[in-house]
Amino acid sequence: MNFSFSRAWKSDFMWSFRKSPVAIISFFVALLLILSAVFAPLIAPHTPFDPGSLNLMNGFSKPGEPNAFTGESFLLGTDDQGRDVFSTILYGMRISLFVGFSAVTFAMILGVSLGLIAGYAGGWVGTIIMRVADVQLTFPGILVAMLIFGIAKGFTPIHLRDQMAIWVLILAIGLSEWVQFARVVRGATMVEKGKEYVQAAQLSGRKSMAIMLRHILPNVMGPVLVIATISLALAIIAEATLSFLGVGAPPTQPSLGTLIRIGQGFLFSGEWWIILFPSVTLLALALSVNLLGDWLRDVLNPRLR
Amino acid sequence: MLAFSIRRTFQSLIVLLVVGLVAFSMFRFVGDPVDNMLGQERTDADVARLHQILGLDQPFPVQYMKFLQGAAQGNFGVSYRQGRPVGEIISERLPATLELAAVSAFLAIVFGFGLGVFTAIRRDGWAANTIMTLSLLGVSLPTFLIGILLIYLFSVELGWLPSFGRGDTVLLGGWRTGFLTESGLKAIILPSITLGLYQMTLIMRLVRSEMLEVLRQDYIRFARARGLSDRIVNFRHALKNTLIPVITVTGLQLGSIIAFAIITETVFQWPGVGLLFINSIQFVDIPIMAAYLMLISVMFVGINLIVDLLYFSIDPRLNVGKSGVSG
Amino acid sequence: MAENVLSVRNLRVEIPLRHGILCPVDGVSFDIPSGNILGVVGESGAGKSMTGNAVIGLLDRPAHITDGEIWLNGKRIDNLPKEAMRRLRGKEIGMVFQDPLTSLNPLLTIGDQLRETILTHLPVTKAEAAARAIAALEEVGIPAAAHRINSYPHEFSGGMRQRVVIALALCAEPSLVIADEPTTALDVSVQAQIIALLKRLCRERGTAIMLVTHDMGVIAETADSVAVMYAGRLAEFGSVRQVLSQPEHPYTKGLMASTPLAAKGKKRLNQIPGAMPRLDKLPQGCAFHPRCPVTEARCTTDPGPTLENCGGRTACWLTTKGAP
Numbered sequence: 001m002n003f004s005f006s007r008a009w010k011s012d013f014m015w016s017f018r019k020s021p022v023a024i025i026s027f028f029v030a031l032l033l034i035l036s037a038v039f040a041p042l043i044a045p046h047t048p049f050d051p052g053s054l055n056l057m058n059g060f061s062k063p064g065e066p067n068a069f070t071g072e073s074f075l076l077g078t079d080d081q082g083r084d085v086f087s088t089i090l091y092g093m094r095i096s097l098f099v100g101f102s103a104v105t106f107a108m109i110l111g112v113s114l115g116l117i118a119g120y121a122g123g124w125v126g127t128i129i130m131r132v133a134d135v136q137l138t139f140p141g142i143l144v145a146m147l148i149f150g151i152a153k154g155f156t157p158i159h160l161r162d163q164m165a166i167w168v169l170i171l172a173i174g175l176s177e178w179v180q181f182a183r184v185v186r187g188a189t190m191v192e193k194g195k196e197y198v199q200a201a202q203l204s205g206r207k208s209m210a211i212m213l214r215h216i217l218p219n220v221m222g223p224v225l226v227i228a229t230i231s232l233a234l235a236i237i238a239e240a241t242l243s244f245l246g247v248g249a250p251p252t253q254p255s256l257g258t259l260i261r262i263g264q265g266f267l268f269s270g271e272w273w274i275i276l277f278p279s280v281t282l283l284a285l286a287l288s289v290n291l292l293g294d295w296l297r298d299v300l301n302p303r304l305r
Numbered sequence: 306m307l308a309f310s311i312r313r314t315f316q317s318l319i320v321l322l323v324v325g326l327v328a329f330s331m332f333r334f335v336g337d338p339v340d341n342m343l344g345q346e347r348t349d350a351d352v353a354r355l356h357q358i359l360g361l362d363q364p365f366p367v368q369y370m371k372f373l374q375g376a377a378q379g380n381f382g383v384s385y386r387q388g389r390p391v392g393e394i395i396s397e398r399l400p401a402t403l404e405l406a407a408v409s410a411f412l413a414i415v416f417g418f419g420l421g422v423f424t425a426i427r428r429d430g431w432a433a434n435t436i437m438t439l440s441l442l443g444v445s446l447p448t449f450l451i452g453i454l455l456i457y458l459f460s461v462e463l464g465w466l467p468s469f470g471r472g473d474t475v476l477l478g479g480w481r482t483g484f485l486t487e488s489g490l491k492a493i494i495l496p497s498i499t500l501g502l503y504q505m506t507l508i509m510r511l512v513r514s515e516m517l518e519v520l521r522q523d524y525i526r527f528a529r530a531r532g533l534s535d536r537i538v539n540f541r542h543a544l545k546n547t548l549i550p551v552i553t554v555t556g557l558q559l560g561s562i563i564a565f566a567i568i569t570e571t572v573f574q575w576p577g578v579g580l581l582f583i584n585s586i587q588f589v590d591i592p593i594m595a596a597y598l599m600l601i602s603v604m605f606v607g608i609n610l611i612v613d614l615l616y617f618s619i620d621p622r623l624n625v626g627k628s629g630v631s632g
Numbered sequence: 633m634a635e636n637v638l639s640v641r642n643l644r645v646e647i648p649l650r651h652g653i654l655c656p657v658d659g660v661s662f663d664i665p666s667g668n669i670l671g672v673v674g675e676s677g678a679g680k681s682m683t684g685n686a687v688i689g690l691l692d693r694p695a696h697i698t699d700g701e702i703w704l705n706g707k708r709i710d711n712l713p714k715e716a717m718r719r720l721r722g723k724e725i726g727m728v729f730q731d732p733l734t735s736l737n738p739l740l741t742i743g744d745q746l747r748e749t750i751l752t753h754l755p756v757t758k759a760e761a762a763a764r765a766i767a768a769l770e771e772v773g774i775p776a777a778a779h780r781i782n783s784y785p786h787e788f789s790g791g792m793r794q795r796v797v798i799a800l801a802l803c804a805e806p807s808l809v810i811a812d813e814p815t816t817a818l819d820v821s822v823q824a825q826i827i828a829l830l831k832r833l834c835r836e837r838g839t840a841i842m843l844v845t846h847d848m849g850v851i852a853e854t855a856d857s858v859a860v861m862y863a864g865r866l867a868e869f870g871s872v873r874q875v876l877s878q879p880e881h882p883y884t885k886g887l888m889a890s891t892p893l894a895a896k897g898k899k900r901l902n903q904i905p906g907a908m909p910r911l912d913k914l915p916q917g918c919a920f921h922p923r924c925p926v927t928e929a930r931c932t933t934d935p936g937p938t939l940e941n942c943g944g945r946t947a948c949w950l951t952t953k954g955a956p
Contacts, residue, residue, distance in 0.1 A: 135320050138605050140561040142568075150586035150594055151331060237447045244449045245571050247586050257449075264453060264572075267461055268468070279450055290445045523734035530690060530729075531749045531800060532722030541748070545739050 026291040037093040044087035077273040095255035100236040106174030111181025116212045119189025133179045141176040148172040162250040188220035229293030256282045317606045324602040328595040329372045381596040391596045400480045402577030409501035417505040421512025443506035452499040452572035469574040500569040516547045556612035637840035638664040643700035654911040656682040658864040664840040671855030672844045679864040680844040684810040689717040723753040726801035730813040732793035736785035743781040753804035768799040791822035810842045863919035868946040881946040882924045
């Protein structure tokens, strides 16, 4: 499959995008959320994680209403510590997106590399890689991520755990998602390997690494992109889940999942805003990425044409 | 068939051994078990003696074998956090998870298959389209959000159902069940919906897409060309052919319910092994983590094996051995 | 003359698509008397299968009949409600598809598939249905039928499977059978057997056959009349003897001239230059005129006369007897 970006972009791809209201809306929602997260330091009215800026008297303010004690008004209310919910959401999204994108990138690099090697070199190297992949696939990704997180946590000294948590999280989620990439790339590589342009390159003495990177890789990127979109949505949800469970982002760097966890504690006492807004944000993020991914898959799938 | 079974069983054993190795490595290398068990004030003599008692001075393979032996008997040592034998703790909490998983699986299968078939047969109706749109939501919603939403609706606002715990339970032999009390039954409703919803959505989409694929086949056309009724075509011809590819995936999915229970149990504070596992990660309680890992692996590998064997015995095309015919 | 089992008049099928309306069957008319075999011949995409699907009421959405009439045994069937049409299928009209491998449900025994068809249409008991199923297999020449009745399709060879398919199509005793390329997917050695089987069974029962194929040889051997289709329209219709030995439409003449028999003595097979146009790019007027050796100015605007009473006419203005 010869996938040419420029050709696809100019024709059916953009036409299909323009024609699909779902894709357009999802795209803009996702863009809005991502930009807000990126520019959080500029947009957020408060810095919620600087303990010095907090005023406990601001705690439990309702959205939009001026606080009974201090008279300050917060767009989406405050939590028990007086943190502005709006700001925490912005910063929380930052963490969520950072972890999500990093994990997928990590999984992609690892998976694609291993897939290329397994497909190109074949032999026992390929077999081992695929066996490991198979064993890992028997277990759900979340579980693998939790396990890796737990083990890595056990290795990190206690005083470093909060700081390292984000990186451990990226490692854990990334390691749980590399398999899909590897499988697809291996299959595609094995197909491409038999084609003439590869044999020509081999005959002309090019080194294996060069062949893999410059010749085979561009031709297997199509399905990789499809998997990447699925993985991104999964990574975002995985991160939120892990943080919600308490085995993810630490309270000092809360992501949306952590905020929801905190908010659940106040569900019965009536401070609904603490949990609602982070939940809605997470939902919007996951849904828009999923819908965009769905649409992208339909567009890139030659079988459905 | 026999050769296949033997081969698959052998493969499963290998996987279990590998997982066992990982679990054992966790024991040995993550943190120092001696550190975890002795306090700050300890003498070198204490450390050496504990090393000997725990068998830590033996060579690696020996320790591994002993670990496996112990594992096979359900002996994983003592929890770092609770100080009780791991096997005891797990068997106390396992029934809660199993009951939850069973109810969820049941809901997922019944509604997943039912809705999947329905939306395939009536693919252009408004009901089908609404269901498909909602299903996209079901796949995008993280499980814990579903749980929280349900709690909000049914516990906070309506007050019909409890928001945490198992309710009252009855001890039957070694099994603590929640099925025999009203509060127990009420308590399992929201968690099982939460746990089963994701699976149900997946099953529904899978069944639908497989069935649509089957309905496109020539033999379905031929069945219609013979004037067979819609009921016979859909349920006798199409459904049977849909089941085979669906069964394998469904079986594997359902296996993962046990793992996803971790999330649901956390949301609802359901006292099962999932909640136990999460707590063990937070406290780096290695024995529990390792035991849970082995338990889950046995379940998964077992389910995989059963599903594979089932698939093999259902599809007549794979049953080589019947008299071949030619001419 | 025998009563017409099937009468088709001015049948028109349209497929509304995003970028326009396609017309795979346009103004097709023909009759098939009882016990007769009509060969519907033409290139791939000429509309032969579509016509067959329209007759049996199995057009895939969004294709639908927009004009014309279909009469079966004196009753009009193209406007029947779905349930009534379903009862006709199998009972009055049987159909044989091209690929016997995919026509049979791999998970049901052929006995199951035969019995369910028989039970759906004939008022018999299960025991009788079982007996009839075995008899049907014997009729199509499957040896040890009673033994094989509970075998699965994959346990038969291609030729045997097509025999089973024929048995299934005939088991409810229809008066018309539509055979859509029944031998194309089979080995050459088996093809003749299958055609002979079809012919024999139908002669014995007086069943009419609509035999759709692109193989002129099969038509020559088997059919009584032939309808030549081109780009959705009927080019020529008549008895096999007439059309094959004295074709009148330029397309049919071209077809006849391209058979190996006609090439005897010559070095190369004759070819009709160009290719049949796609349905969304049909030329104005007569669909064949861009490739026609005797085209005139009129042909670019007028599609030609339609065959109304099927007395062996062609859709070409230039039909004359005695013209070169």
